[in-house]
Amino acid sequence: MNSRLNNRISRILLSLWLWVAVCLTGFGAIANSAWATDYTKETLVGLDLSGRVLTDSAFNHANLRNSNLSHTDLRGVSLFGTNLESANLEGADLTNATVDNARFKGANLTNAVLEGAFAFNAKFDRAIVDGADFTDVFLRDNQQRLLCAVAKGTNPVTGRNTRDTLDCR
Known part of the structure; x- marks a missing residue:
């Protein structure tokens, strides 16, 4: 017994x-995992998510103002309508992400990879895009011109010139 x-x-x-x-x-x-999570409409102001794997998560209409997303794996993430004002996205991988209607006002996108991202209505006022890769990203003409005016550098991961990926003339 x-x-x-x-x-x-x-x-x-x-x-x-x-x-x-x-x-x-x-x-x-x-968590620092690849599990998709839904943060839709969350207020995440000033949050440190640097270096995390957040693939396929949703941050739709979330407020990520002043947040640190540097070197974060955001492949396939949905950031539709998200406020990314003054966010640090340095070295972030946004490949195939949905960033339509997102606001990147003053955001740091240095060396970020946005290849294949859907960003047609995204706003990039005063964004830093040194070394960012915008390959196959469809942007509104006014946003493309705005980015081309400040674009410089080469992405260290893809080896592509930022101005070339933006199709600057």
Whole structure:
């Protein structure tokens, strides 16, 4: 009887330990994992997400003003209508991200990769785009001209010239 009771207690404790481990590594908090999470309409002002893997997550209409997203893996992320004013996106990978209607006013996109991103109605007023890669990104004509006026450098990851990726004339 004692050995059966000990085995049952051991299994319960192991199950409880596994449940706690799972909770601490991702559920309910922003974790450094590739699990897609929905932060739609969240206020995340000044948040430090640098170096995180947030692939396929959604930040639609979220407020990420003054947040640190440097060197963050944002491939496939949806940032539709997101406020990224003065956000640090240096070295971020936004490949195939949806950034339509996003506001990058004063954002730092130095060495960011936006290849294939959907950004037609995005606004880039006073954004820093040194070394950013805009390959296959469709922009409104006025935003393309605005970016071409300040574009310089070569992306260290893709080796592409920023002005070339923006099709500057």
